[in-house]
Amino acid sequence: MDRRKFLQQLASAAAAGIVLTSCANSSNAQTPDSAGNDSKPESAKGSTKKMKIFVLTGSPRKNSNTNYMAERFIAGATEAGHEVFKFDCARSDVSGCIGCNHCNMNGPCIYDDDFSKLRPKLIEADLVAFVSPMYYFGFSSQIKRVIDRFYAINGQIKGASKKAVFMMAYADTSKSEAEAMTVHYKALVKYLGWKDVGMVIAPGVWTAGSIKNTKYGEDAYKLGKSI
Ligand SMILES: Cc1cc2nc3c(=O)[nH]c(=O)nc-3n(C[C@H](O)[C@H](O)[C@H](O)COP(=O)(O)O)c2cc1C
Numbered sequence: 361m362d363r364r365k366f367l368q369q370l371a372s373a374a375a376a377g378i379v380l381t382s383c384a385n386s387s388n389a390q391t392p393d394s395a396g397n398d399s400k401p402e403s404a405k406g407s408t409k410k411m412k413i414f415v416l417t418g419s420p421r422k423n424s425n426t427n428y429m430a431e432r433f434i435a436g437a438t439e440a441g442h443e444v445f446k447f448d449c450a451r452s453d454v455s456g457c458i459g460c461n462h463c464n465m466n467g468p469c470i471y472d473d474d475f476s477k478l479r480p481k482l483i484e485a486d487l488v489a490f491v492s493p494m495y496y497f498g499f500s501s502q503i504k505r506v507i508d509r510f511y512a513i514n515g516q517i518k519g520a521s522k523k524a525v526f527m528m529a530y531a532d533t534s535k536s537e538a539e540a541m542t543v544h545y546k547a548l549v550k551y552l553g554w555k556d557v558g559m560v561i562a563p564g565v566w567t568a569g570s571i572k573n574t575k576y577g578e579d580a581y582k583l584g585k586s587i
Pocket residue numbers: 419420421423424425426427492493494495496497498529530531532533537565566567568569
């Protein structure tokens with residue numbers, strides 16, 4: 361795909377994000393419920409297919425809340441018989457994309473770093489889980505750096521029939537604070553042509569490990585078990 365087409369598609373995805381925001385109050389919208397979790401689309405329920413699941417975690421913190429969510433999700437998914445591969449973006453050597461376009465969005469990257477190990481796993485994954493703390497209303501830079509490197513395999517992952525889930529935690533107690541990240545996730549998944557199959561949004565979680573005193577670990581486990 362050439363860059364012009366990519367930018368056009370990105371613009372469409374961004375526009376879709378605005379639509380998603382504006383329909384967030386609709387009763388049909390997939391928005392966090394009062395407990396902070398999203399309802400899963402019917403189409404995502406009851407699948408018996410054993411999947412290859414790729415989990416990207418974005419927190420650099422010890423005793424991280426979002427890493428705990430990822431672990432609970434993985435426990436559920438493993439119990440359900442899925443094969444899981446976890447990648448800790450914060451403890452990996454992955455350079456940020458510099459937009460040199462050497463890969464032409466579907467080829468070798470100029471960097472030979474830990475992303476080289478991820479490439480085949482991402483391409484073959486049936487489901488990708490994005491798990492990140494909120495950092496100034498967005499994904500952590502650690503996970504974003506890895507997402508940006510999708511650019512070199514864009515041609516192989518875009519339009520592939522993958523599913524996606526999203527889990528996040530943040531300190532503020534207001535649900536609306538999660539909107540920017542949720543819209544970003546939905547726009548990304550829409551652009552890639554993947555299918556969102558569930559989210560766990562955890563507001564009011566600030567100090568390291570405090571998520572263990574909430575229901576969100578269990579929500580993540582149930583999501584992993586039910587996909
Ligand atoms: C750099 C940084 C930026 C943050 N930005 C926000 C923010 O915009 N809104 C918010 O509610 N919490 C914010 N937080 C709090 C974290 O989202 C919160 O502590 C979360 O539980 C961290 O998850 P983790 O333990 O998995 O790293 C921020 C924390 C850090 C370190």
